[in-house]
Amino acid sequence: MNQPPLTRREFSGLCAALGSSLSAAGGMMGALSSASAVAAAARTVKFRDGIIVPALGQGSWHLAQGRHPEAAEEEALRTGLSLGMTLIDTAEVYSSGRSEQLIGRVISGGRDRVFLVSKVPPQHTAGNGIARACEASLARLGTDRLDLYLLHWRGGENLAGVVAAFEDLRAQGKIRAWGVSNFNVRDMEELFRVPNGDRCATNQVRYNLGDRGIERDLLPWCKQRGMPVMAYTPLGDNLVRDSTLAAIGAAHGCSAAAVTLAWAIRSGTVIAIPESGSVEHVKENAVALSLALTPEEIQALDAAHP
Ligand SMILES: NC(=O)c1ccc[n+]([C@@H]2O[C@H](COP(=O)([O-])OP(=O)(O)OC[C@H]3O[C@@H](n4cnc5c(N)ncnc54)[C@H](OP(=O)(O)O)[C@@H]3O)[C@@H](O)[C@H]2O)c1
Numbered sequence: 001m002n003q004p005p006l007t008r009r010e011f012s013g014l015c016a017a018l019g020s021s022l023s024a025a026g027g028m029m030g031a032l033s034s035a036s037a038v039a040a041a042a043r044t045v046k047f048r049d050g051i052i053v054p055a056l057g058q059g060s061w062h063l064a065q066g067r068h069p070e071a072a073e074e075e076a077l078r079t080g081l082s083l084g085m086t087l088i089d090t091a092e093v094y095s096s097g098r099s100e101q102l103i104g105r106v107i108s109g110g111r112d113r114v115f116l117v118s119k120v121p122p123q124h125t126a127g128n129g130i131a132r133a134c135e136a137s138l139a140r141l142g143t144d145r146l147d148l149y150l151l152h153w154r155g156g157e158n159l160a161g162v163v164a165a166f167e168d169l170r171a172q173g174k175i176r177a178w179g180v181s182n183f184n185v186r187d188m189e190e191l192f193r194v195p196n197g198d199r200c201a202t203n204q205v206r207y208n209l210g211d212r213g214i215e216r217d218l219l220p221w222c223k224q225r226g227m228p229v230m231a232y233t234p235l236g237d238n239l240v241r242d243s244t245l246a247a248i249g250a251a252h253g254c255s256a257a258a259v260t261l262a263w264a265i266r267s268g269t270v271i272a273i274p275e276s277g278s279v280e281h282v283k284e285n286a287v288a289l290s291l292a293l294t295p296e297e298i299q300a301l302d303a304a305h306p
Helices: 008-024 029-041 070-082 094-107 129-141 159-171 185-193 218-224 243-252 256-264 279-290 295-304
Strands: 044-046 052-054 087-089 115-120 148-151 178-181 203-206 229-232 270-272
Touching: 070 094, 070 279, 087 094, 094 115, 094 129, 115 129, 129 159, 148 159, 159 178, 159 185, 178 185, 178 229, 185 218, 203 218, 218 229, 243 256, 243 295, 256 270, 256 279, 256 295
Parallel strands: 087 115, 115 148, 148 178, 178 203, 203 229, 229 270
Antiparallel strands: 044 052
């Protein structure tokens, strides 16, 4: 399903977000006109509270681990921001908090232009653990609020207590919305049975062309409730070297990575969060924001990756 066109209000909001993300990306101002062009065609996803985000964000699990120099990783994130990938996903456990610190440096001075997502692990949910974990994440990120705060995975937590703590943080303005990660349909049904559990904004799960399990149950379950899904590991295990993807990419003049990301966000209800510490890879990935695959190309991908 292709995404419906944006209303004038939605389009203006997106342009404002993308345009202002440029000033967050120091040194990237020269890209203003090309970023506006991206904005004109960019795919977006709407949360149930009406907030609109780009369908492509940026992950950060392996940042600040020495895979690339940290300055290069910061530049890669800034490049992604300048190209419209203004949603950044992180978690307190990534690189023991150093991923959040690195992101804090990137967004400093430009917080309003970024949709910031972080996560709390289940072992920090007892008592006032979520409030303390949130404060610690905010401090590492150098901000006073998160746009989205997720329970990272299930692990013996009291779901009703988790929802109550998230709702408290929301009431205090420390988080704008909350959600979960790695929940299956049974977990989601359990969540929706606790008080305010149906205020969950999203479920972040693994989804890529080589791993389509959620299409059987979780994706339709969320779609029925108007709830967007966040797709992690959207580049899969080796999809960037897949021959079908490469052939489609060649026809569009882009990489296999861009094609597989465009496939992941094709429905308008999935936000993919590829991670890269490389400016070149980020530029390749950002192409997916404005890449429309034809029905024949989607059929070919279905046949190659049933
Ligand atoms: N909620 C959860 O439990 C959970 C679990 C896993 C991941 N996540 C989130 O999802 C994000 C993405 O998932 P992921 O890191 O597992 O997988 P991914 O984004 O699918 O893949 C990341 C890998 O692909 C490489 N890459 C990126 N763009 C490329 C391109 N254009 N061409 C070739 N290689 C490219 C990156 O290396 P370079 O840096 O060299 O580009 C990195 O090795 C994470 O960073 C994290 O934020 C959440």
